Amino acid sequence: MEADNLSRNEFVYRSRLSLAVNREEEAIKLVRKLISQFTPPDLAAEERIVVLVAFYSKLCELRCSWVKLRKIESRLKDNEKDRKRTIHEYRSKIVSEMREFCGSIFNLIDKKLLRSDSSDEARAFYTKLKADLNGFLCEFLPSSKLEKIKTKAKCYYNDAQEIAKSLHPQHPTRLEVSLNYSSFYKDVFKNWDSAYYHAIQAVEAAGHGALLEEPSPEATLIVAELNNLLRGLECKQEENEKKEGEEEKWLPKFRGNHILLDKSLLLL
Numbered sequence: 001m002e003a004d005n006l007s008r009n010e011f012v013y014r015s016r017l018s019l020a021v022n023r024e025e026e027a028i029k030l031v032r033k034l035i036s037q038f039t040p041p042d043l044a045a046e047e048r049i050v051v052l053v054a055f056y057s058k059l060c061e062l063r064c065s066w067v068k069l070r071k072i073e074s075r076l077k078d079n080e081k082d083r084k085r086t087i088h089e090y091r092s093k094i095v096s097e098m099r100e101f102c103g104s105i106f107n108l109i110d111k112k113l114l115r116s117d118s119s120d121e122a123r124a125f126y127t128k129l130k131a132d133l134n135g136f137l138c139e140f141l142p143s144s145k146l147e148k149i150k151t152k153a154k155c156y157y158n159d160a161q162e163i164a165k166s167l168h169p170q171h172p173t174r175l176e177v178s179l180n181y182s183s184f185y186k187d188v189f190k191n192w193d194s195a196y197y198h199a200i201q202a203v204e205a206a207g208h209g210a211l212l213e214e215p216s217p218e219a220t221l222i223v224a225e226l227n228n229l230l231r232g233l234e235c236k237q238e239e240n241e242k243k244e245g246e247e248e249k250w251l252p253k254f255r256g257n258h259i260l261l262d263k264s265l266l267l268l
Helices: 010-018 024-037 045-074 081-116 118-138 142-166 170-190 192-208 219-241
Strands: none
Touching: 010 024, 010 045, 024 045, 024 081, 045 081, 045 142, 081 118, 118 142, 118 170, 142 170, 170 192, 170 219, 192 219
């Protein structure tokens, strides 16, 4: 699809169309052109979601390849060193692609998106995105680099949460900052207390605050996800009490913006 001289609405429609038919690379090209062609690129909420899903779809595709390679490697025998080395090199190449892609998004956020839109909603959204991307990389980096990236993600989540306090308690961006921050504590730091704290604070604020006349479908979904997370944390706490003293094997998982990865929200 040619993307020259398109209107803003047409850029968004074509990006959504590309995502609907799993043409992620096409969608990424379109959203990059959308951001570069319109100055300032102060994206509306719908446009930000399209940009987000395009970027995350690419990352999930890379992660899927990395996981498949790890599974293949696990089935190799000890004497198949050459094949193990080949797979290891391939996995390293994929991680390099992930880091390069995330770096390009960071540059886009800092040099374009945050400079053009200083609203609290946009600042919270993009700061959370930077936190999500750093959290995503935690699964793939060696231990020597893990602490630095975990700390960086935590700082971005803290910043996003502070900015989001100016938004309504039922605002999707504010809710999602809390959801992703809580999930990050649970999955990366394995800190159940902090994860529970951030989730329960968001749910209680959304329930006790003045209700919006028409809560958005996204907000309703995120609150449901927060409640599911709370139930899971409560069950986990009970399991930990029963298994106290036992060492648990754990692999970090990426949960960032899993709701927006549901392409049903992008129905044409």
